[in-house]
Every structure is written in C-alpha cells, then in structure tokens.
Amino acid sequence: MDMQTTGILSILALFAVVLLGCPVGLAMIVVGFGGFAAMIGVDPALSVLKTAAYETASSYSFTLVPLFILMGNLVSQSGMAGDLFRASERLTRGWSGGLGAAGITASAVFSTVSGSSLATASTMTRVAYPEMVKRGYDARLAAGSLAAGGTLGIMIPPSIALLLYALITEQSVGEMFLAGILPGILAYSLYVVTVMLLARLWPARDRSAPETANADTVLDAAKRFLPAFGLFGLVMGGLYGGFFTPTEAGGAGALFALIYALFRGLTWKQFREAVYATVYTTATIFFILIGAEVLGFVISTSQLSFAMVDFMQGNGLSPWQILGAILLFYIVLGCFMESLAMILLTVPIFFPVIVAAGFDPVWFGIIAVVTVELGLISPPVGMNLFMVKSAAPELNIKTIMAGVLPFVVTDLVRLAILVAFPAIALFLPGRL
C-alpha cells in the first residue's frame, strides 16, 4: 500500500473511531501512531509519540493557553458578569426584546476579557437567566440569546480558538486577535437585530418598570463596563504597543484579573475553582494538541495535502468550490462536535489545502472560528446549549434548541457576509 493511501485511510479511520465515541485527542494519537507505524515502522512511531508529547507540552508558545484561560476563569469568579448584565439591562430597557439584547450586550463585553465561549455562556446564564425569568421573559428568547451571546467569547479577542488556530498554523497571535474584532462587532450587531426581530414573533413580557435609557443609565453602564474595557485595553494595548509578548499579555491579563477579583472579594474557594478549571481545560486542550502533532506526522509523511490539492486541481475544482466543500463539512461536523476539538482536528488537515488554494490564512482562521461558533449552538450537539442547560437546570433542552435556531440562521448570514467581504476580517490586521 502506498503512503498516500495509508494517509487517506488514516483520516477515514480517525473519523470512524471518533464516531465510535473515542475521545478526540486519543483518536488522533492512536490513528496517528497506527498510520505512522504502518508507513514507517512501530519503533519510529513510538518515537513520534514521545517527541510529539514532549515538544508540544514544553513549547513556550503554548504557555499562553493556560494563562488566557486562567484570566477568563478569574474574571468569571469576580462578579463582573453581574455588573455587566445589570448595566446592559438598564441601557436596553424599553427596547423590544430589551432583556435579550442586554444579555447579548453583557456577553459581548464579557468576551473582551474571556477567551472561552463556554465560560461566557455559563457565567452570563447564571447571572442573567434568573433575572429574565423573574421578569417573565420568554424562555426561548432568554436561552437563545444567552447561548448565542456566549459564542462571542471566541470571536471577540482574547479568544482561545483564535489562539489555537494561530499557534498550530504559525500565524501571528496578535494579527489573529485583531482580525477578530470587526467580525465580533458584526456578530454582536446581528445578534441584537435578531433578538429584536424575534421579540415581535415571541412577544416578550417584561415586568420591569418602563424606565428608558437616559444619561444616568449610560453613565452607569460606562462605569460598570470600565473594568472589562480597562483589562481589554491593557492586554491588547500591551500586545500591540510592543510592551508584552503574547505570553506576557496572558500573564499580565491573569494578574490584573486576579487583582480585580481580589478587589471584588475573591474567596480562596473561588480562586481554587478558577485554577482547577484552568487545569482541566488545559489538560483537555493539550491532549488534543498532542494528538494533532502525532497526526501531523502522518499527514506530512503521506504527503496527503499534496494529494488532496492535486485531486482538486485534477478535477478542475475552483478555489471557491474547495472552500465551499470545506465550509459545508465544518457546518455538518459542527452539529456533532465540540468547538476547540473541531479546530484542532481539522485545521492540520485543511490548512495546507486552503493555503494552496490561495486563500488568506488569517481570514480563513476567522471563517473557521465562525463555523465553530455555529457548531456551538447548532443542535443536536452544541456545547453552549449544554452550558446554558447546566447553568439553568430548570430549562428544557428543547426550549433552548428552539430559542437558538434563529441565531443559527444569523450565524449562517454572518458567515456568508464574511466570506463575501474578507476585508471585514483583514482590515484591522492590515493596518498594523
């Protein structure tokens, strides 16, 4: 059997074992190991396992992964989310769908300090959902806006997804973060429009006092948004001002998040919870990162990417058809698969093809993350849906799915806009 055939069989085997419930990282490790052993030999494959495990976990570039996760987890424990929601809620009173828009606004602001969509969804749901219920808000609207709002966590920088994409494709972390800003604002705007349109379809009772936004509420919002924007400014400003390396930006972000949380009365128990949560997420991510590295040896040795590019060119496929096929694959896969795993599983396979097809790697990173965001809220398996469910156990999962479906449509619209206008993603990095 020639190596390209082994490579193709390995990829097929990978998806087969993943479908059979094999943990994603483990699947990549064993299929990568098996594929390399088949092509080269068992002893070299063992060496690949050792090298990949050691090099990945000891790479200085990757130290920023736990640091950004820690930063977000500390902020999640700090009570900032409650502040953001209360201020946003006063801002959007009197709007149709006001509470939903408030949830999305608070999620967007929270996303400027949290790199995780799961943490954003679960933290915001915990503070906002009870308030929405108390006001008699439509449960579908509440759940949908919180699940969708949570996905902003990985589009608006800092973002663990953009970070991992930058690290595995050797793009600049700073550029990837900058590229996420305008698409993040676009996402936020589209979500607010969606919730306002939905409020007409599902009239939302809102038993709050009909106070509308005024100078006071705006000032209040500015005050309560300040810590988040301050922290965001520090991290991003330090990064672009050349004062921090990305790792240092993560370290400084976590440090200031800790100081802020202490100022807000962080307890030892909350601190422990933030660090332990960081430990678990780090383990999950690195297990898959190591798997991606092992699998990478099979992809390069089999020269599979060349084969794929040759195949596509041989069949006269245009770059846009290739992109379309990859996006379709992402959207379908996203229905069933967790976000970061999807990035880590597929990017090593598709990235060489995308680059060979002539697309901008930074732009493709944004597109890939949008499809991941879509996957986070698309039923049946959407991690944000489960996050909302676990933060508000009284909610029925069917209600959450019904509520989030319109936002899935919104995400598809956003994806189309970003594909049609690459400048939205590339404008800011180009100005750097």
Next chain:
Amino acid sequence: MSGSPPALRLVAAVPRAAVKITELIAFAAVLGLFFVVAFNVVGRAVFDLTDGAVNPMIPGAIELASYTLLIAVFAAFPVSLKHGMVRVDVLVGRFPPVVRRTLNRFWSLTTLAVAIALVRLFYDEIGTTYARGDITQVLRLPLWPVYVVLTAECAVLALAALAELVSPSNIDGDLA
C-alpha cells in the same frame, strides 16, 4: 459503575490518591507558570523604568515557563480522564447501553496502552539523558529529573486509565 464487584471497586480506589497528588501538582504548576510570567512582566516594567539599573527579571524565565507547562500538562492528564474528555456521542448515544459500555471500556484500555507506552518512552529517556549528561538550553540544568517527573505522571495516568477501565465514572460521555 454500580455493576462492578467490590474487589474491582477496591482496585479503582487505589489510584485515587495518586490522581489527587497529580491534580495538586498541576494546580501548583499552573500557578507557578502564572507566577513566573507575571513576575517577569512586572520585572521588565521595573527594568525599563529604572533604565536597566534594577533587574528583577528571573533568568531563563522562558525556559522555566516551558518546563513548568510540561509538568503541569502531564500532571493534569490523570484527573482529566474523570472530568471527561472531548468526545462525540451522536452515534454511540443511540447504541444500547451494553455496547456503549463495552466501547468506553475499550477506549479506556486504549488510553491505558498509550499511557504505558509513554511511561516506557519517558523512563528510557531518564537513563539516556542521565548517562549523556543532557542539560537544558538556558539554565543548563540537568534534564533527567524532568523525565523522572514525566514518567511518574504518566504512570499515574496509566493508573487512572486502569481505574476507568475497571469502574467507568461516566458511561454517557461528557457531552450528555
């Protein structure tokens, strides 16, 4: 798994302490990493502000951070088995429980095999790096103790995988 006989449950109880210890190591290492990086950021601010007169930066901070990450990551693996790893159960979720249980046991067995392979590989490196006197690039510290730690951490991973094999903590996978 309530179906396991008591003797097997005892076997599963043995690694619990070991997993707890690695969890504590991971906790400490993540904090250590945070400390090294954060301290250096502040240190560099002081260095720049005093025009280089005061230099509180940790020498070899970059290398220190890398090795702390390495130790943290492998220490975090054992406990992550129980917290559920990322998996897709859209298909297996529809299988009868007995099939799912069998499959999950099989994946635990696979994890065990990978862990044992890593123990063996890292254990061999202890001897090699010790005999050769390999050192780290910047701080020039001996490299073999790093492999001792990795070997121990992977051994605990193997124990944790064995425990999962004998008495799975969550047959439904973490997405349910």
Next chain:
Amino acid sequence: DTTLRLAHFMPAQSWQQDDLFVAWAKAVKEASGGAVKTTVFPAQTLGKAPAGYDNAKTGIADIAWTVQGYTAGRFPLSQIVELPGLFQTAEVGSCAFQKLYDSGALDEEYKDTHVLYVHTHAPGQLHMRDTPVKTLADLKGKKLRRPTTVIGTLLSELGAEPVGLPAPRIYENVERGVIDGYMITWESVIAFRLAELTKYHTDFGFYSLAFVTTMNKAKYEALSPEAKKAIDDNSGMKWSLVAGRGYDTADAEALVELKKTSEIYDIPAAERPEWEAAAKRATEIYLTELDSKGLPGTATYEKVKEYVAACKAELN
C-alpha cells in the same frame, strides 16, 4: 528500490532545499541507477528542528540535516568549531570540520547514526529589531537569540541575555517581542523572511555553527551493496564542501539584497579589542569546561586550527 525520507528545517524556498538536498537526492539517484530515491521534507514537516538528530536515530526520518547544538551538551567536541575566530568562510570551516570527523575524533558523539557529512556555516551575524548595535553598551541586557549554548556563553560575556531558539522559531519570537534580536547568517535572514522584521544588522562574525547530515543506522545497513555504494560515494568531504560553498555563495547574495533595505554596521575599530577579549573568554570557558570533564577540549581545538590551515592551503 528504496525511497529515503530526508528531513530538514529550512523553508521549501531556501537554497538548501534545491542546491543541497534535492541536488544530493539527484546525485544519489543517478549513482544508484535510479534505485535509491529521496523525498525531501523541508520546513520541519517531518519533525521539529531540535528533534532532528533523534529523528534520524529513531527512524522518524531516514536522513536528517540538523544543528548539533540544538540538543545542548550532546556533541561537545563537534561544537568546538562554533568557537569564535577559527575560520572566515564556510568552505574552510566545513573542510576542517569534515577532516576532524574523518579523523575519528568525533566517532563517540555520532555512534547512534550513520553520518553522511558534517559542515559549518560562515561566521554569523547579529540582527536587531528596534535598535542598532555598534558598541558593547548597545548589547547590554538585550534578549538575543543564540543558536547553541556555546554561542550563548559568548553573548553572556558580551553582556546580553541569550535566549535559546531553533532558527525556524526566530520569526515568531521577534514578531512577538520575545527577543530583541538574534544571531544568524545573512542567507538565513533572507530564507526565514527575517528582513521584514529587522532592519539593523551588525557585521559580527564571532561564531559559527556545526551541522550534520546523518542517516538512520538500520536503514543504511539494510541497503543493498550497490545502494550503499551510491550513498558512500555521496558522503564525506565532497558534500561537506558543497554545503560550505553554498553558504558562502548564499551569504554573499543575501548581503547584496539586505544592503538595499537595511542598515549594516561594523564594530568600530576602537571597540574591537573588548569584543575580542569577550570572545577569548568564551573560548577559554568552553575549553576548560570540556577539559575538566575529561574530554580532549584543548587538544581538539588545536587540531581544528591545524585542519583549518591545511584546508586553506588545499582549497586555494
């Protein structure tokens, strides 16, 4: 028929890819009458740079081209050729290094693999992102990438803070501001697109670097006698010199390119003695370290000097 996998860490568009590795592959293919083919894997696609030697040892790659010093302390005698001031061109350096290898003095260091050839690059340069370096004061406290610990000692003696990084990781680390500058040859500044990030270059020249192209032992042993002969005929001095001359030519071309966009500084004559004193200290520190470990550090250093003299005579 055999297909060998040759791994290296230079970009696919580098001169090494075409003029060294693909050229070698072609020569071996011809010498073997088409029986031995080689696929070249550039840009770390078959293993990260620091793992290069081990990857050849374990068979992840059949052949690897790597920098010995990327694994600190493992090739102590080989790295003597990195010490300052031994030679001025890569051709002479490579010739002397290959002679040292052929003498058997280094056999212990390479016993795990089958060495095809060793070589050096020409004395390397210093490149800065934000500030030019003309005097020792300019170096003080700067975080500089050095290729190996041997060269790191020199940087410490010069008052800078050495940061160990393999060449393919310089770009990201300059861009991310992890380092203020780095040491590398002119040709690699071009090959790794580093001129995009660094505009201040100092004609430094106080170090060189040891390279090896080496083959998996079992793979070599398993070859047919004819295939072995094709490999043997393309091992040793012949290809050591191709590599060395390649570096010299590429450096000269790169320097012309760089002068168009960048500023290139010389170390002022008045400053030189101080720099040279630091280079001398670094040399003594390294040789003393080897001698105290019971390795023939000083003796090997003297041998290298003899080989350099012999090579200069032969090559002129």
